[in-house]
Amino acid sequence: xxxxxxxxxxxxxxxxxxxxxxxxxxxxxxxxxxxxxxxxxxxxxxxxxxxxxxxxxxxxxxxxxxxxxxxxxxxxxxxxxxxxxxxxxxxxxxxxxxxxxxxxxxxxxxxxxxxxxxxxxxxxxxxxxxxxxxxxxxxxxxxxxxxxxxxxxxxxxxxxxxxxxxxxxxxxxxxxxxxxxxxxxxxxxxxxxxxxxxxxxxxxxxxxxxxxxxxxxxxxxxxxxxxxxxxxxxxxxxxxxxxxxxxxxxxxxxxxxxxxxxxxxxxxxxxxxxxxxxxxxxxxxxxxxxxxxxxxxxxxxxxxxxxxxxxxxxxxxxxxxxxxxxxxxxxxxxxxxxxxxxxxxxxxxxxxxxxxxxxxxxxxxxxxxxxxxxxxxxxxxxxxxxxxxx
Ligand SMILES: [Zn+2]
Numbered sequence: 001x002x003x004x005x006x007x008x009x010x011x012x013x014x015x016x017x018x019x020x021x022x023x024x025x026x027x028x029x030x031x032x033x034x035x036x037x038x039x040x041x042x043x044x045x046x047x048x049x050x051x052x053x054x055x056x057x058x059x060x061x062x063x064x065x066x067x068x069x070x071x072x073x074x075x076x077x078x079x080x081x082x083x084x085x086x087x088x089x090x091x092x093x094x095x096x097x098x099x100x101x102x103x104x105x106x107x108x109x110x111x112x113x114x115x116x117x118x119x120x121x122x123x124x125x126x127x128x129x130x131x132x133x134x135x136x137x138x139x140x141x142x143x144x145x146x147x148x149x150x151x152x153x154x155x156x157x158x159x160x161x162x163x164x165x166x167x168x169x170x171x172x173x174x175x176x177x178x179x180x181x182x183x184x185x186x187x188x189x190x191x192x193x194x195x196x197x198x199x200x201x202x203x204x205x206x207x208x209x210x211x212x213x214x215x216x217x218x219x220x221x222x223x224x225x226x227x228x229x230x231x232x233x234x235x236x237x238x239x240x241x242x243x244x245x246x247x248x249x250x251x252x253x254x255x256x257x258x259x260x261x262x263x264x265x266x267x268x269x270x271x272x273x274x275x276x277x278x279x280x281x282x283x284x285x286x287x288x289x290x291x292x293x294x295x296x297x298x299x300x301x302x303x304x305x306x307x308x309x310x311x312x313x314x315x316x317x318x319x320x321x322x323x324x325x326x327x328x329x330x331x332x333x334x335x336x337x338x339x340x341x342x343x344x345x346x347x348x349x350x351x352x353x354x355x356x357x358x359x360x361x362x363x364x365x366x367x368x369x370x371x372x373x374x375x376x377x378x379x380x381x382x383x384x385x386x387x388x389x390x
Pocket of ligand 1: 337
């Protein structure tokens with residue numbers, strides 16, 4: 001087994017020789033549709049990674065679910081080590097519908113790779129997989145390293161959240177492979193977010209003949225939208241966005257039903273409690289008599305809050321990145337990720353360690369091809385230093 005600088009150099013050399021293989025694997029998985037609700041597709045991406053791990057002698061196991069993508073776990077064991085594992089996290093689902101990969105397959109133009117999920121975050125999965133393979137090939141890991149690849153992050157990880165929490169709680173540190181910022185920075189803090197479905201019930205009546213018998217769910221929803229948006233406090237980092245509305249039956253009927261999808265964002269766990277209470281009050285109070293409402297939580301991301309341990313980890317990563325030729329800082333973002341779940345169980349977590357990307361969730365989303373190998377090297381060095389307690 002190799003150790004220290006020698007191990008780092010061997011691992012980084014191994015990675016440097018594999019850009020072509022990394023891109024080939026990335027092309028394969030980008031060209032498999034894997035929207036969050038497309039379980040078959042998300043699992044097909046998982047099968048491809050399971051095959052990759054098998055080819056590199058790394059054992060895998062699955063946690064199966066009925067509705068969303070299964071969770072794939074690969075573990076590079078370290079016999080004789082009593083260290084807790086380092087956890088490399090990532091998700092295989094994308095925000096794109098079925099058929100997107102056919103319409104917009106993987107391609108590289110001017111050093112940028114395009115295709116559904118290329119940066120968010122199939123590029124990060126490829127990096128995690130190759131880091132594990134490099135550590136295995138060079139027999140370099142002083143402690144166990146686990147890669148977890150889940151399938152429902154874009155919708156709040158309804159199936160994977162407890163699995164992530166369990167793996168993170170057992171780990172000494174978690175590195176999440178979401179795309180690096182367009183600036184090249186990684187993510188040291190994230191907002192928490194809650195997705196709600198708000199339903200308002202009213203009473204249908206002919207709006208000409210018996211208007212007074214009706215109760216408009218649309219009218220009530222309008223009041224609620226104004227009240228919900230008023231909870232936004234930009235300075236405190238709290239935002240409320242009613243992103244979609246739907247409702248009504250016909251132009252001459254008082255609306256018996258209306259619904260909206262609402263996105264709440266906040267920075268601290270304390271803000272979450274106050275925000276949820278305020279939303280509950282707005283939903284419970286009816287301005288228009290004869291209407292009532294309820295909400296269902298569709299997604300619940302916890303914030304990634306920096307801790308003294310995660311700040312030390314940040315310093316380790318920055319140095320590891322510098323030795324891989326990258327200048328990297330930590331950045332705060334309003335976007336949510338699974339990193340909030342690992343951080344919330346007390347495991348120091350860094351996010352945005354995948355290849356550098358931009359224009360998230362849009363068809364112009366890209367990944368900087370030249371960042372693939374250096375980001376993998378930086379991660380590998382950080383994992384080795386983290387395990388060595390440096
Ligand atoms: Zn993502």
